[in-house]
Amino acid sequence: MGCSTRTVKKSWVSLSLVASILCWSAVSAQLTPNFYNKTCPQALPIVKAAITQALSQEARMGASLLRLHFHDCFVNGCDGSILLDDTTTFRGEKSAGANANSARGFEVIDNIKTQIEKVCSGVVSCADILALATRDSVVELGGPSWNVTLGRRDSRTASLSGANTNLPGPTSSLTSLISAFQAQGLSAKDMIALSGAHTIGQSRCQFFRSRIYNESNIDKAFAASLQKNCPFNGAGDSNLAPLDSTTANGFDNNYYKNLRSQKGVFHSDQELFNGGSADAQVTTYSTDQQAFFTDFAASMVRMGNIKPLTGTQGEIRKNCRRIN
Numbered sequence: 001m002g003c004s005t006r007t008v009k010k011s012w013v014s015l016s017l018v019a020s021i022l023c024w025s026a027v028s029a030q031l032t033p034n035f036y037n038k039t040c041p042q043a044l045p046i047v048k049a050a051i052t053q054a055l056s057q058e059a060r061m062g063a064s065l066l067r068l069h070f071h072d073c074f075v076n077g078c079d080g081s082i083l084l085d086d087t088t089t090f091r092g093e094k095s096a097g098a099n100a101n102s103a104r105g106f107e108v109i110d111n112i113k114t115q116i117e118k119v120c121s122g123v124v125s126c127a128d129i130l131a132l133a134t135r136d137s138v139v140e141l142g143g144p145s146w147n148v149t150l151g152r153r154d155s156r157t158a159s160l161s162g163a164n165t166n167l168p169g170p171t172s173s174l175t176s177l178i179s180a181f182q183a184q185g186l187s188a189k190d191m192i193a194l195s196g197a198h199t200i201g202q203s204r205c206q207f208f209r210s211r212i213y214n215e216s217n218i219d220k221a222f223a224a225s226l227q228k229n230c231p232f233n234g235a236g237d238s239n240l241a242p243l244d245s246t247t248a249n250g251f252d253n254n255y256y257k258n259l260r261s262q263k264g265v266f267h268s269d270q271e272l273f274n275g276g277s278a279d280a281q282v283t284t285y286s287t288d289q290q291a292f293f294t295d296f297a298a299s300m301v302r303m304g305n306i307k308p309l310t311g312t313q314g315e316i317r318k319n320c321r322r323i324n
């Protein structure tokens with residue numbers, strides 16, 4: 001079927017409707033930052049205002065939304081699959097090991113979706129709302145900005161097994177971190193830059209207990225301070241500690257500085273500075289915040305472009321928690 005992505009790209013705004021009618025089988029359509037300029041110009045301002053509001057109530061919410069977008073994109077692409085609730089006949093991604101009792105921010109997405117549906121019903125996908133909410137959160141917390149590519153559509157399904165397989169765990173080695181990102185078309189460099197997301201947010205004790213009691217490449221005073229609120233014996237699994245103990249809610253390069261002083265919270269974090277191939281890039285980011293910001297923004301765009309549903313694939317959900 002003759003459907004030139006080049007033509008579509010050049011004059012996307014005016015041709016998008018025509019393109020979606022003509023290109024039933026298009027699979028290579030591009031996302032573009034201007035996707036909603038004509039069809040829902042209110043979308044971006046609504047997301048921005050809602051994020052400012054949500055983060056003024058709880059700064060951590062910015063971290064939670066960023067992680068949600070990551071967990072969406074790594075399971076069959078950025079298609080809003082993580083937002084689907086379980087039902088009696090359907091098990092989605094929310095109960096996966098990396099998400100259960102942990103993924104959060106769904107109410108913020110619901111609130112934005114409700115507001116956007118009121119002004120342009122059936123136009124803006126949940127996957128795009130999550131991508132925008134993530135960018136606005138990072139900016140609100142002091143991090144870099146980027147132009148969010150748009151035009152993703154929402155999945156009509158989700159994959160619990162994909163979530164359990166694709167999302168790297170906190171005990172991962174450097175080698176397995178690199179391969180988990182490579183499986184998504186992202187490089188080792190992307191992985192090191194995106195891991196800088198751990199400059200914000202919190203972790204449950206269960207994910208770092210073995211590191212603070214059993215590992216030797218950890219700053220002793222740092223381990224002792226985390227141990228106070230994370231008992232050895234298995235109680236307090238859900239007790240929280242900041243991923244960046246220096247500036248918990250500030251998006252900056254302290255994550256990399258922490259790694260250089262053996263203050264990575266997860267085993268997987270410290271793998272990025274443990275005498276291996278990631279050390280040099282960590283050192284660069286630890287001394288050059290601008291280099292980190294530039295690379296993080298570029299890697300976020302690449303992560304956001306993982307396998308989107310476009311054209312007539314999937315749907316625009318009315319409610320992000322269930323298929324139409």
Ligand code: HEM
Pocket residue numbers: 060062063064065066067070101102103104168169170171172177191194195197198200201202203204205207243266268
């Ligand atoms: C490189 C492999 C990664 C591993 C092993 C990993 C693992 C984890 C774990 C175990 C938590 C704690 C969750 C909890 O206690 O509820 C966490 C939190 C977080 N992760 Fe990652 N992560 C990785 C990469 C990423 C990436 C690529 C991003 C985003 C681009 C990200 C963003 C976050 C954020 C912002 C939080 C804090 C969430 C909150 O406070 O609600 N992580 N991560």
Ligand SMILES: *[C@@H]1O[C@H](CO)[C@@H](O)[C@H](O)[C@H]1NC(C)=O
Pocket residue numbers: 033034037044
């Ligand atoms: C589309 O909208 C965005 C955000 O409102 C704006 O920055 C951009 O300049 C607009 N682009 C066009 C081509 O109108």
Ligand SMILES: *[C@@H]1O[C@H](CO)[C@@H](O)[C@H](O)[C@H]1NC(C)=O
Pocket residue numbers: 145146147
């Ligand atoms: C977004 O795109 C516009 C127009 O192409 C450009 O002027 C601007 O610098 C970009 N912003 C970022 C943060 O990359």
Ligand SMILES: *[C@@H]1O[C@H](CO)[C@@H](O)[C@H](O)[C@H]1NC(C)=O
Pocket residue numbers: 209210211213214232
């Ligand atoms: C630490 O390692 C020991 C020996 O392998 C193990 O028995 C113990 O459960 C581990 N403790 C934690 C908190 O991981």
